[in-house]
Amino acid sequence: xxxxxxxxxDVNDQGLTMDAAAAASIMAEASDRARRRLQPNLRAFYAVRxxxxxxGYGLIxxxxxxxxxxxxxxxxxxxxxxxxxxAAVGLTAGQVQAETGLRGRSVLRRWAYMLSVLAGFCAIFAxxxxxVHAGASPSVVGIFxxxxxxxxxxxxxxxxxxxxxxxxxxxxxxxMVLVAAVGGYAGPATVWAVGAVAVGLAFLLxxxxxxxxxxx
Numbered sequence: 526x527x528x529x530x531x532x533x534x535d536v537n538d539q540g541l542t543m544d545a546a547a548a549a550s551i552m553a554e555a556s557d558r559a560r561r562r563l564q565p566n567l568r569a570f571y572a573v574r575x576x577x578x579x580x581g582y583g584l585i586x587x588x589x590x591x592x593x594x595x596x597x598x599x600x601x602x603x604x605x606x607x608x609x610x611x612a613a614v615g616l617t618a619g620q621v622q623a624e625t626g627l628r629g630r631s632v633l634r635r636w637a638y639m640l641s642v643l644a645g646f647c648a649i650f651a652x653x654x655x656x657v658h659a660g661a662s663p664s665v666v667g668i669f670x671x672x673x674x675x676x677x678x679x680x681x682x683x684x685x686x687x688x689x690x691x692x693x694x695x696x697x698x699x700x701m702v703l704v705a706a707v708g709g710y711a712g713p714a715t716v717w718a719v720g721a722v723a724v725g726l727a728f729l730l731x732x733x734x735x736x737x738x739x740x741x
Contacts, residue, residue, distance in 0.1 A: 567693070568735040575728030582671070582721035589667070589714045597667040597713070641684075645677040667713035671720050676705035693731050700727050 585598050652673070656666050679701025682694045701724055708719040 568732045571693075571728045571732035571735060575725045575732065578728060579721050579725030582717050582725065585671075586714065586717035586721060589717060592714065594663075595667060595713045596663045597670070642677075642681065645681070646674070649673045649677060664713040668709040668716050671713075671716040672705045672709050675701050675708070675720055675724055679705060693734055697727055697731055700724075 589595065589598055653666060653669060656669060661669075679698045682698030682701065684698075704720065704723045704727075708716050708723065711719045
């Protein structure tokens with residue numbers, strides 16, 4: 526009788542253990558599904574940024590490629606650079622908001638990121654003014670105008686990787702830093718074409734990679 530009772534108790538304990546394990550597995554699966562559903566659509570984010578970058582840098586290249594001697598983009602071209610940067614910052618800020626939420630530390634994190642971006646671009650314009658004040662040629666200033674925004678955004682991508690271990694962002698960041706470092710050797714006009722193709726297509730490739738990861 527005791528053996529029968531002990532056996533029944535063991536069976537019940539095993540059943541409870543299996544039920545608890547199954548419940549934990551179901552909860553983990555539901556949590557993972559919810560997390561994926563709430564993640565921002567990075568594929569669209571990268572695709573839109575890539576299209577904006579190709580369009581903006583491509584238009585500036587078309588405007589400056591026939592200049593002899595080179596004098597840089599006109600006021601409209603310079604405004605386009607500012608708009609490209611603002612669009613990139615706006616997309617990134619929206620992405621950070623989607624990822625971090627609307628309260629507590631998430632607000633501080635989002636503001637810290639946005640202020641970092643703003644500080645980076647303000648530094649670009651300040652350095653450009655310093656170059657002009659020091660008598661730098663239009664060619665030097667033109668290369669700086671094309672390369673500096675790429676460098677800043679590349680560094681921001683690397684910062685994102687250090688905070689979240691986002692390998693797509695890491696690859697983009699390294700590539701953009703490389704493009705910013707060597708693109709200027711193409712010349713003050715062609716550097717815009719290099720930026721349009723190298724950075725714009727990199728964003729589109731990142732969108733394709735994110736789509737593949739999202740389906741996995």
